Amino acid sequence: MAWAAKQGVGLSATMSPERGLDWLNLFVGNIQTGFGPFIAVYLTTRGWTQTSIGLALSLGTIAAMISQMPAGALVDTIGNKTGVVLFSVLAFSISALLFAVQPVPLAVYVAEVIHSFSSCTLGPAIAAISLTIAGPAMLGLRFGRNARFASIGNGIGAALMGACGYYVSERAVFFLTAALTLPALLPLLPLARLDYRGAPAGGHDDAPTRRGAPVRLLRDRALLTFAVCAMLFTLGNAAMLPLVGNALTKTVGGEANLVIAACIVLPQLVVAAISPGIGRLAEASGRRLVLFLGFCTLPIRGLLFAMVTDPILVVLIQVLDGIAAACLGVLVPLVTSDIAGRSGHFNLSLGLIGFAMGIGATLSTSLTGWVGDRYGHPIAFASLAAIGLAATMLVWIAMPETRTTRRLLVQNSR
């Protein structure tokens, strides 16, 4: 064990930062799928009532929403991004252990809040490290690779935890998550050697001298438009898969779980396969085009789900979900870095986008539940498709191309 750890440390010390970031994304993806889906079942097996579980989960959601922007601002002020990742990953592990050891209410609430807050610091910190490593011209490709490895990590994590929950116990899932945070620390070694403050010529995302007032950035039209687009997209997207799952349990019967699993896994595979290509396309043909393509899939998917009930077709339609997820996964950090990468408020801006998407996701669930109860599944899918259409049109009408903006800034700063 100690030998293996030593070998691992030796190996990771010789790793290039590029590779290190790949592995970091994979391991973080691993723990980020994590125990979230198991919380409700685990607490139920521990005799928690549905009301108290709902309270604990809402607390986590609210904590995640309100910490998005403060967490982003905090990450902006910290030069050592690997330190942020280290603390966030350790916080994940503490949160998992709090759940596992003694799920009394106070421990669960504290764990939920720690979990939410560290999710909000982890993503932006990894994006900021990517900015440092890749440099402006290669950024699309870098975020494509991030999305690929995160998706592979998600898939492996989901498989491990699912098997663990099924064959061992729900509680073991939380211990497994805590254990899986350890390999996530190894890739930090090659990344820690990078200097995030001694920025090369032209300044970096967090060069303190270039930091302007955050208020001015938050009034930036492109950033706000992007936030509204992202919110609308999530509003139409977040409840779609749960609704598919709900519809499948009624139409498919015995094999529903298998079909639902396929509906979750297939998009992950698509993301892993096409993300680097999406990043390349965003560098070659511009952000607007890729964003538009990704958004287009949502109204199409909603309409198809409204008409199709055959399980095989339903799974195939989920390829569209993978395309959208790959586009969003690459473009959210990419467009944000175009707009705010050199303002010193990159992470704050990512937090803003995350906040907007959080609002969209929360509203999406309640809206879809309400429409679904009243008018049935097809109408619910059609409403999600309509929201997706509105989001797509907004991208087409209002979203500026941000790639040139960044190039201009690069030139200005040189």
Place this chain on the structure above:
Amino acid sequence: MIVASRLQGFALLVGATASLLMIAPGVSLAATGARETPTVLLTQGDTPTPAGAPPSSSTTPTAVPQAPKNLEPLAPDESTGVLGKKVVGPDGKDLGLVVDVVVAADGHPSAAVIDFGGFLGVGSRKIAVDWRLLRFAPGRPDWQVLLTLGRAEIQAAPEYKPDAATREMVGPPWEAPPSTAVHE
């Protein structure tokens, strides 16, 4: 450099503590929520904590100065808590978890709400089944609730929504239903 990173760590901790402070109202809410659970169980024989569930600190908020005089034993091999217990079908296959108990006006349980199926939390749904369809075996280690229903009947059952105006449960198949209407 080291000092700087320590400071940053401290900043993170301050952030975490600040968010902890925010949940204080949530904690007090939880305490009241936890107290609600035993009051329902009182009709079932003064259970302070559901048997099988670990003693949780929140169920004993204050030290009771004197024990009530009419104490009756709850033999662990004859009684049990049911919330969160696994439910299996006649074939022994895992079906879901008991998440709620619906009681009639007289306090007797009329239905169990069971959370069925799903993968990673997607596609699970709750249905209510008649209490008489369930078999319990307290006393045996690792016992599970046995539901005497076929998979087809479970899948055809309507979803249980606690706030809905009309709620239905799956009744027993062996008799003409005297009251399949939901007990309020």
